[in-house]
Amino acid sequence: MITKKALLIGTVFASTLVGGTGESLFNPSIGFTGDIVTDISDVNGQWREATSEGIAVRSGELILGAAIDPYAELTANVNFTLDGVELHELYSHFHSLPANLSLKAGWKLAQVGRWNQFHAHAMPFTADPRLLIEYQGGHFSTLGTELSWLAPTPFFLELTAGVSEGWRAHTHDSDPSAFDSDLDQRAAELGLTKHGSHWHGSNGEIVDAEEIQDPEEPITTVKNKPIGSFPLLGRAKSSVQFGENWSADLGVSGIWRKDHRFSNRVEGKTYSKAVVGSDLTLFWHPLTANKYRNLDLGAEWLGTYEENELLFGETVLQENRFRHGVFGHVHYRHNQRLHFGTYGELFQANESDLWLKKRVGLFTTVELTHYQYLRLEGSSYRESPNIDPVHRLTLQYDMSIGFHSHGTQR
Amino acid sequence: MKQLLILMLITIAGAKPLNVVTSIPDIADMVRMIGGNRVVVTSLATGKEDLHAVPARPNFLPILNKADLLITLGLDAEHAWLPALAKSARNPKITEGQAGWISLEKGITVLNKPTTIARTEGEQHPEGNPHFNVGPQAGHQMAHNIANALTRADPAGKSVYSAGCDKLCEQICAMETILAKKGAVLKGKKIVAYHEDLAYLCAYYGMIQVGTIEVKPGVPPTASHLKKIEEVARIQKADLIIHNQSQSAKIPKKLSVSTSAPVVKIANAVGAFEGVNSWIELQKFNLNQLLKAVK
Numbered sequence: 001m002i003t004k005k006a007l008l009i010g011t012v013f014a015s016t017l018v019g020g021t022g023e024s025l026f027n028p029s030i031g032f033t034g035d036i037v038t039d040i041s042d043v044n045g046q047w048r049e050a051t052s053e054g055i056a057v058r059s060g061e062l063i064l065g066a067a068i069d070p071y072a073e074l075t076a077n078v079n080f081t082l083d084g085v086e087l088h089e090l091y092s093h094f095h096s097l098p099a100n101l102s103l104k105a106g107w108k109l110a111q112v113g114r115w116n117q118f119h120a121h122a123m124p125f126t127a128d129p130r131l132l133i134e135y136q137g138g139h140f141s142t143l144g145t146e147l148s149w150l151a152p153t154p155f156f157l158e159l160t161a162g163v164s165e166g167w168r169a170h171t172h173d174s175d176p177s178a179f180d181s182d183l184d185q186r187a188a189e190l191g192l193t194k195h196g197s198h199w200h201g202s203n204g205e206i207v208d209a210e211e212i213q214d215p216e217e218p219i220t221t222v223k224n225k226p227i228g229s230f231p232l233l234g235r236a237k238s239s240v241q242f243g244e245n246w247s248a249d250l251g252v253s254g255i256w257r258k259d260h261r262f263s264n265r266v267e268g269k270t271y272s273k274a275v276v277g278s279d280l281t282l283f284w285h286p287l288t289a290n291k292y293r294n295l296d297l298g299a300e301w302l303g304t305y306e307e308n309e310l311l312f313g314e315t316v317l318q319e320n321r322f323r324h325g326v327f328g329h330v331h332y333r334h335n336q337r338l339h340f341g342t343y344g345e346l347f348q349a350n351e352s353d354l355w356l357k358k359r360v361g362l363f364t365t366v367e368l369t370h371y372q373y374l375r376l377e378g379s380s381y382r383e384s385p386n387i388d389p390v391h392r393l394t395l396q397y398d399m400s401i402g403f404h405s406h407g408t409q410r
Numbered sequence: 411m412k413q414l415l416i417l418m419l420i421t422i423a424g425a426k427p428l429n430v431v432t433s434i435p436d437i438a439d440m441v442r443m444i445g446g447n448r449v450v451v452t453s454l455a456t457g458k459e460d461l462h463a464v465p466a467r468p469n470f471l472p473i474l475n476k477a478d479l480l481i482t483l484g485l486d487a488e489h490a491w492l493p494a495l496a497k498s499a500r501n502p503k504i505t506e507g508q509a510g511w512i513s514l515e516k517g518i519t520v521l522n523k524p525t526t527i528a529r530t531e532g533e534q535h536p537e538g539n540p541h542f543n544v545g546p547q548a549g550h551q552m553a554h555n556i557a558n559a560l561t562r563a564d565p566a567g568k569s570v571y572s573a574g575c576d577k578l579c580e581q582i583c584a585m586e587t588i589l590a591k592k593g594a595v596l597k598g599k600k601i602v603a604y605h606e607d608l609a610y611l612c613a614y615y616g617m618i619q620v621g622t623i624e625v626k627p628g629v630p631p632t633a634s635h636l637k638k639i640e641e642v643a644r645i646q647k648a649d650l651i652i653h654n655q656s657q658s659a660k661i662p663k664k665l666s667v668s669t670s671a672p673v674v675k676i677a678n679a680v681g682a683f684e685g686v687n688s689w690i691e692l693q694k695f696n697l698n699q700l701l702k703a704v705k
């Protein structure tokens with residue numbers, strides 16, 4: 001643990017030395033972003049810290065960007081946490097191909113949805129939308145390639161198509177319910193109360209671990225890779241301007257994987273999964289004396305279609321499930337220092353057709369300087385009708401130096 | 411009729427204008443003056459924004475996509491928003507460092523050149539003060555740099571660009587005569603600037619900048635810094651407190667109360683205010699604003 005911390009500090013120091021003014025002066029450009037979070041949440045009415053350390057270095061991103069030649073550049077994003085080091089992104093961007101095309105190849109956050117492509121520190125709020133985690137597993141990453149076409153229209157229209165090596169997603173955000181194991185979570189969802197190594201049902205009966213576990217997993221995701229297991233993804237993105245001060249970004253996206261699950265009972269039978277989404281974000285950015293005052297509000301709708309296997313007696317049945325939900329946010333920047341905002345989401349649970357998961361939050365951000373901010377966020381998350389909502393209070397400190405690989409995000 | 415139509419088509423095809431995109435309207439105005447019918451020009455910024463922080467809108471991309479030339483002030487003034495946009499526009503001609511990306515600082519005597527490049531110096535003026543468009547003395551050089559860039563991109567239009575440049579320079583000379591006469595009273599006036607965008611204007615009129623409200627370019631003032639500036643302004647007997655269109659008047663007004671120096675709002679780009687539609691109008695507008703305050 002100590003060596004990892006030392007490594008982190010060493011990296012910060014190193015990038016301070018070289019992190020001048022960015023790309024035009026240094027090649028490769030180097031940047032570093034530290035994202036530190038401490039939080040408490042009340043699970044079962046008891047307030048506790050989400051991590052045993054108390055403070056979580058959620059991510060320390062070392063970002064390297066370099067032009068390979070005038071037409072391509074390489075971006076690497078290495079993420080340091082106290083648990084280890086992982087390569088987050090490593091891709092080439094051929095930004096100026098003929099016919100208005102550009103190509104990204106390598107490992108990167110996929111161009112789907114609105115919030116998917118945001119790094120932890122770049123979002124106006126601290127916690128990842130739970131909807132994203134529920135339906136995609138977090139921020140969907142591709143180890144693959146994406147081709148984007150800028151339409152030769154007078155307004156902005158970009159179409160992207162891509163293929164990924166697998167269904168890869170991650171989140172920097174710890175789950176506020178912070179269950180110790182999948183079993184604990186499943187038990188909580190079934191409305192059971194934990195007592196040592198066993199649980200009690202609503203009538204006081206003892207429930208053992210074996211009863212909670214799924215007795216026979218009918219399907220598997222581990223198979224050698226047929227061509228259908230490569231997820232395909234696509235996105236169309238546009239933007240509309242209303243006068244000088246208002247504009248709106250809108251997009252539709254989808255991820256589809258034909259062979260997402262493999263039947264253990266029916267030879268050759270596979271089940272697909274798709275995530276579809278649409279997003280609309282409205283920006284008010286007045287070009288007046290209060291250049292920092294601005295507002296954005298948006299909604300992202302995500303739906304997931306999943307095929308699954310069911311056993312009815314001896315009969316193997318296919319079940320098709322469609323679930324969906326929406327995440328909305330308002331983010332107001334009052335001046336150079338202060339931001340305020342709120343978010344809310346409502347979505348159907350993966351666990352049961354009857355459940356609606358709900359989360360609301362409030363946040364305020366103080367920009368200490370242009371390169372550092374402090375954010376306080378409070379949220380309430382009701383995961384299931386059988387579990388009390390989890391309240392979470394988060395304090396986030398972020399600092400960044402040098403080059404940013406996602407400067408044009410808005 | 412058919413022949414006439416064919417003739418018209420040939421004329422249109424032969425004179426396909428050079429598509430020029432500029433970062434700010436100051437440059438667009440000069441390009442229009444110099445290039446006439448041989449160019450179509452679009453400015454990305456309206457002039458109301460802070461030059462360093464123009465909101466990067468996706469709708470800039472289709473404009474940049476079709477550009478033959480992208481003309482910027484340079485000295486990294488537009489660094490925070492323009493290079494990344496240019497890279498996303500699928501137009502390799504105009505990405506930073508390529509032949510179609512033009513910076514106008516060539517031949518300009520750059521003021522406030524930093525001796526060290528470090529984060530502690532702020533990051534908006536890493537290569538010196540880029541606001542030379544605010545100074546009347548930069549006009550001729552900017553015009554020549556633009557004419558040269560247009561000629562390189564469209565050699566057949568050389569005579570047009572050269573004539574356009576001459577005509578613009580004549581107008582600049584006429585403007586300078588007026589500014590020199592009317593602006594003589596500004597010599598020796600002590601000013602406090604909000605942002606470091608007045609160095610060229612001060613140099614031209616002989617004004618002396620005694621302090622800056624921002625700690626560094628783009629770094630907002632702290633309470634202790636403001637206290638220091640207030641003291642400096644009082645001791646030095648500052649005559650004017652000057653801010654531009656993109657800054658709130660709140661702090662300048664507060665300083666004005668404690669120092670009794672009037673607040674002046676200037677335009678640091680064409681388009682900042684109604685009636686400031688050309689670079690020459692910008693110079694006249696700023697002079698008038700200053701004169702109104704010193705009277």
Ligand SMILES: [Zn+2]
Binds near residue numbers: 535
């Ligand atoms: Zn500046």
